[in-house]
Amino acid sequence: MSTTEDITHPMSEKSPEMEKNDQEETDTKDVSLDDIEGSNRSEGKTESIVTVLCNPNKTNAAKKADAAAMKADMNTEEMMNVDGSSSHSTANEGMNPSTERALASKKPPAPKMDWKKNLRILISNMYMNSKDRLPGACMPKCLRNTRECEDKHRTAMLPDVPNFMLVEDLKRTLRGHHYDTFLDMVEMMAMQCVYPGDGIFDRLIDLVMILIAKEITVKELADIYRKAISTFFLLVDAFPPCWTCLRPYYLNFLRVPNPTNRSARTDNGTQKLKFYLDLLEEILPQCSDMEIRTMTKPFEEHVFNFTDEEELEMSQETAFLQHVQDYDWISGKLCLDDFKNLSPGARLSRVCDVLNMLCRILEMEFLSWLDHNRLRQSESEMFNEETKPFAIHVFGMSATMRLTDIVRQLMRLYGLAAEKSMYPDRLEMLQRLITLVVEVSNTAELKYVDNNVTYPNLGSQTRLLIAQFFKIFKSQNPKHISTYIKSISQLDQPYLRFEFTDHFLQLFYFPRNVAFGPKKVCDEFNERQWLKYKPKSEIEEDDDEQLSREDYLNILLNALKDYDKWMNLKGFWKFMQNKEQVQQLQTWTSSPLATPVGIITGETFKAFELSEMEKEVPSWKKRLNTKVILGRPMVNLPVAKINLVESCGRYSSDVRYIRYLRRVLVKEVQSEIDVTDWLEYLNGFLCDDEPPSEPASPRSSPASDPEEA
Template identity: 60%
Template sequence: MDDTMNDDHSPQAKKHKDISWDDDEMEIDNVSANVDVIAETIIDSEETENATIPLDLEEDIAPYSESSDESMKTKSEIEDKKEKEPVTFGTNKLHWKWNLRVLISNLYMQSERRLPGASVPRCLHNTSQCVSQHRCAMLPDAPNFMSAQALRNTLHGQHYDTFLDIVERMILQGVYPGEGVPDRLIDMAMILTTKGMTIDELGGVYKKLIRTFYLYVDAFPPCWTALRPYYLNFLGVPNPTIHDKSSDSSPQKLEFYLNLLEEIIPECSDQELRNLTKFYQKHVYDFSEEENANMSQETAFLRHVQEYDWLSGKLCLDDFKTLDAPVRLARVFDVLNMLTWVLEMEFLSWLDHNRLRQSSPEIFEEDTKPFAALVFDMDSTLRLSDLMRQVMRLYAQCVNKSLYKERLNILERLISLIMEISNTSEIKYEDNAAIYPNLGPLTKRLIGDFFKIFKTKNPSHISKYLETITQLDQPYVRFQFTDNFLSLFYYTKGLPFGPEKVCEEFKSRKWLRYKTRREIGKANDDDDDDDDDDEQLSREDYLEILLNALKDYCEWLNLALFWKYLKTKEQVPQLQAKSASVLSTPVGIVTGDVGKMFMLDEMEKEVHTWKRRMNTKTLIGKPKVNLPVARINVSIMCVRYGDDVRQLRYLRRLLESEVEGQIDVTDWLIYLDDILGEDTVPEAKDAKQTKLTRSSWEADTSETD
């Protein structure tokens, strides 16, 4: 932003001193031509807001307020009243500030948006119910002695189908089957073979155990505070309150299966890695080892038909190691998917229950630390632990071998989880107001480390980088990964990625340093070397990934929606959630859209309306209520949003005036037009409607930009 923005005596401020902000005197399209003035107006509006609205009521500001009698009016009457008496704030300055605050608050409050590739748990749809039934609840009901004995006997007797049926029935009845059930389900996924069953029977049992595991986690989620020690024990994480030296020697469950995956990948061919391999195979008895070991026939026979020992409580992988490498690969990825699902579900619930503050002291609190932070051994200073490095190395290796996309996505979800925990812990608060969205320095360094690890496994092929960038889930990881990738070539240094850096790329005419695809192909034809074709970044690929990075940046900040509401002066809708409270049950008529609340003092005033309402159809169910608006540091964020939009408008003019005649930037202009819309001044219909003439608007725009 310009330095003159905060100076009330600057020429720019004097020029706009006589501008009336009343709706009847100026169109918003004229105001939208100058983002700096709008940002200045939003910043200066803090004094106006504090003078008209008490601070303790700031959270309860409602864009639209309805009287108690309006619930009895028809929908058409309510709409007519809204048209005749539009609801406005004290000033348009406050209107813009509130809009920006609500827009950023929606980004902040949408926990599921933090992990785009994760499954959204049910608790996020009804936070109040999760608080009462999970977060503040006691342990769930335990099974009686007969049920627990039947569960144990069926497992030890290898009656897996019956065992899974009993577990499923307990879960559906709300009875907790036991803390060791998820361990037994994962162990069963590893050791099932066709020794004592057919392939069809094995397939049915295997699919049922996976379904039962997800049913178990959904019924008894990790956000259940009383079950937290059981889940930590399941993940193999030592209890932070109990220092047990014996537990430190054994690897965590996630680390154990990542080690297995690292052993299996070299044993699989490239074709097997690219395809979706089966999780089963027919067991073939081989007695060659026993013949060489001089074993008796009885001992050799018992060795092959001996049942799995569930009494020991330890996982034995002897049968697992006899399976072919593609089968073992499929089973390990199924287990990794289960573990990843638990970590994602718990972290999303943590975000939902800690919306008030999500900085480093809160996320690394020892007693409430997210499971993923414990598993990856992350703290306020350490970001790249050994387990994180292993996940990134495996991901880069699998990309190099073109692993099947759905299986590669499991490793990518683990990386997204790591990045989001790191970035969430770096959220800054000033005056109890969040500066969000923001990319912290430690997270930037972590993405840089991820890129370096990826580069060691993919040193030459450009296509691997182009494919990987599009597969990453989070927008800020994509554009920051792109920024690190382009830094290997002729790229602007010293600026964080954003519209300003993209403008600098075009101002410096960096595209001229890249060869076109035709030039690269012609040079390779002369040299008879096809590998060089995938080792050079073409001009077309450079422009494409730079545009995609800009799109990711705008998506991260939601700049398109910000500019839309700024131009149209529409009210940004708040996020809504279903409420389980009786006091929020609506009693409005079916044709109306205005709900009421069961407040006894208010109902007493409406005694004269009861007779008419007795025969009226009512809405029965959980109503949707507006979520509170988070405290956002609007003074800082409006400068950032305004500056980014100003740079985008400058980028469009730069492309149209200087670049369009030299290279094809059609996709760029289409995208910028979609975000910014038309940049022309509407004709004034009436002299009273506007005080800005075309000449003054053009002069103002030239000075601002």
């Protein structure tokens, strides 16, 4: 097994002095990481972190020698200029290195980069960017302008409602089965910001479920079906779930009790999401493999069966009317008799469409909740009975319980659908629900130290939830390796992907009880674990129970990329190398007088730099008289309070191991196996940085590193 001492620098033709200078440059880069990692261990130190640019071991004799050499060079240059025997360019070419260093030292020093501030802004941007918490979700428009959402939805009263006559016309149209006219009326109300009333979402979903080509053609049915779904999404956008006054209506639609109004009418039946998950679990075994793997249509020709009516000696007209007008909209209860007459493929399509509609509401509400609770997203806020997200209500999660019955059912259905190779768009819908569950759990576990958040963070309960998800997935897929490989790439959340990969590789030779990260990947190559996996050429084509060496390396590389994306290590290393200021996260504002000088300093108090605002007073009149606002100005979002004590050591340690990993691959591994993809990724990450030797333990101090002592 290879050790760190086996890794040596390649032979160089440079002189000893040049090699010493190169080594000093490498040490300089290492020291900057050491400073970040070690500066936070000493209490009370908040100064900026700077890179050491000079050699403290330089003696006074050497300094005097440099000064004498500089004086001699200056005298020589002056004599040459007086004699006219040399031009100015020739004098510059003859300048020795000591003179160049002396002249360079007279230049004003470059402004120091505040590494801690940069790191804080980098992490704050990740924390404040709510839409990245659910990568596969559709971004609600309220996230583009939080202030407008605050005014129009969070603190607004109930929306306008139609008059009595219009409500009666709407009911009469629906009961008369004039579905196209009904949808046109609802669409017009939504565009006029008139809320059709409680129960409109239920009616649209019921329409999607029971619509059958009895008295209309299949083409007309297809148009009405698509319009019903688009009208549903139009209503959700016009009256989003972040509208506080509409919260009871949404909870009633989802069939969960509203804790703020105990006396309100609530349906004691099954929760809506649970009801449709039960339907999906019932339909999947009835579908053929082809129906599951293809995009089946939700509509088809209806075949009438008049057997019962013929036995009762009914007339043909009476029997036909009984079949056509048999759905009762007055009762308000969903009847699935017509739905059950559809083929399994059509039923599967409709249930997946309804689940997608429910998932959209849960995602939008959770993203809006994150956006409006940026200052604090701890467990107490997440499980507040009056304001907790809809997802916690629907999935029944608590501060101590994550794997509820409905969550377990959802994970089981995903494993079953993945095993049957369900059509990707429909499988993605189930995956989005699982991502929502995991992200809600992880957000509830955010840690705050003196009101400073530790981010990114993966809580212990969330790790356990992902482990249980993998266990359930494994129970549905006990053999086929290809199913695991394909499913990993279909997961949206980066930390869900690399944690799932970690559990998958533990089925082979991957170590257990060690958190995934660059250090764990380095240990894999140091211990030459790839030798335990057979190459693809030695595995039979129909053998889907062995993991090949090529697949092992590819999966491990993708997991490392996911970890990098989750932590944004590449962004951290970029500003460390380029010494660039990280730009704060920005957002649009609807006010033409908006100015970025206002900052939020607490939960209730606001502080503004009045001196800065006074400078803009002369321009206010002109801006107010502007008839047309050409564009909404961009303003910087406040920088969140980040716990840098833990983050500094974590980021510097991870980058150290990534740099060390490249050296291991170059010096040892690439001569034995193909690691072209690995080196391409690492070179793009590190650019021209020289990889260091094996880093010290993350918990050790910089002085404890034997190579830097």
